[in-house]
Amino acid sequence: MRVAVMGAGAVGCFFGGMLARAGHDVVLIGRPMHVEAVREYGLRMETRTFDEQVRLRADTEPSAARGADVVLFCVKSTDTASAARALAPFLAPDTLLVSMQNGVDNADRVREALSQPVSAAVVYVATEMAGPGHVKHHGRGELVIEPAPGAERVARALVAAGVPTEISDNVRGALWSKLLINCAYNALSALTQLPYGKLVEGEGVWAVMDQLLDEGLAVAAADGVVLAGDVRQAVRKIAETMPGQYSSTAQDLSRGKRTEIDHLNGFLVRRGEALGVPVPANRVLHTLVRLAQPGSSEEAA
Structure with missing residues (x-):
């Protein structure tokens, strides 16, 4: 599965890194300093069960999402509309966007900007960026995802990658x-x-x-x-x-x-x-x- 992470902070790096570690083609879209570190050394994932350098792609431009089957949409809530509009030219009609953001109305705001399927996700994970290209995991790591076209496939991939994930009608x-x-x-x-x-x-x-x-x-x-x-x-x-x-x-x-x-x-x-x-x-x-x-x-x- 081809995965783009839009807004590669602590949450996006953790879940994107887990998918990359499981063999999926993942690109992190983030800030230049972070992207440079990932390109040179890989993404350091310091978790409670492993500490590894995970190799995956990284870019500063939304165009890197071209060809993605799913976008893990992890930008700050203040940037939701502008980030969605920036992605729009590069997405296929059936690309699924999974909003992994804080707050309760971000998925609706993404839907206002894009015609692609959107699934709201509830994220239960304690993470932080310990430095450029270095995500530190403090605990948990579960997801609850809203039903949407393609959501079942994404949930299966996440579960296989070691991320407990369920699809719920009451997201x-x-x-x-x-x-x-x-x-x-x-x-x-x-x-x-x-x-x-x-x-x-x-x-x-x-x-x-x-x-x-x-x-x-x-x-x-x-x-x-x-x-x-x-x-x-x-x-x-x-x-x-x-x-x-x-x-x-x-x-x-x-x-x-x-x-x-x-x-x-x-x-x-x-x-x-x-x-x-x-x-x-x-x-x-x-x-x-x-x-x-x-x-x-x-x-x-």
């Missing part, structure tokens, strides 16, 4: 469940620059997270979402299963990058306003992260 509910988990952890981890295990040891943190979750559950109920699993229990377990993980929002802030907070707590704020559900705790964290991220002074001006 919307799973995406919302993950959104609520992210809204409980991401901003707090970012503002404190603490990993999950240390974060929850702080006095009053669980009470704040419970309030964030209560607000999110109320918005989801008002929006008619059937959540997947016990979200409250899942929030508690994250700190146990990923104690050393910093949120993606924390990683972005520490590297001086803009975050996806508008698509996490900010999304709940917008939906809460639209549905008449108050979300004061989420509003505070959304505001604080926006103030902490690069460009905040220009926005205020």
Whole structure:
């Protein structure tokens, strides 16, 4: 299977690397420094079960996706529309795009930009980029994928590559469940620059997270979402299963990058306003992260 990874950060490199390691033809599309390292040395995959240099292709241009059977679409939520439009000239009509992004509405925004089949995916993995061409895996690595033409083939390939994958008719509910988990952890981890295990040891943190979750559950109920699993229990377990993980929002802030907070707590704020559900705790964290991220002074001006 020919695979392109659009937005080769930690998530894209992990799943693209797993497929390449299993023998699939994979190209990573990313930033020049990362691409140069992969071209010269391969992708270093430092996981909990192996540490290898995986050979695969890498490029900086969306045109590298030409001929792909599937695109793992892993760009930041802020870049969804522009990245989809950049890919459009190079995709076959039946190329499947799998949106592996944070937030709940990215797949819909990809569909607005492209005519190809699109499958939303819920990603459960703890990873980070430890340097150019070096992805570090801290835990988990499962996927839940929405039904779409070609999704069964992709799921089989992922399972064979060692990635637990299921196809579900309630990906919307799973995406919302993950959104609520992210809204409980991401901003707090970012503002404190603490990993999950240390974060929850702080006095009053669980009470704040419970309030964030209560607000999110109320918005989801008002929006008619059937959540997947016990979200409250899942929030508690994250700190146990990923104690050393910093949120993606924390990683972005520490590297001086803009975050996806508008698509996490900010999304709940917008939906809460639209549905008449108050979300004061989420509003505070959304505001604080926006103030902490690069460009905040220009926005205020």
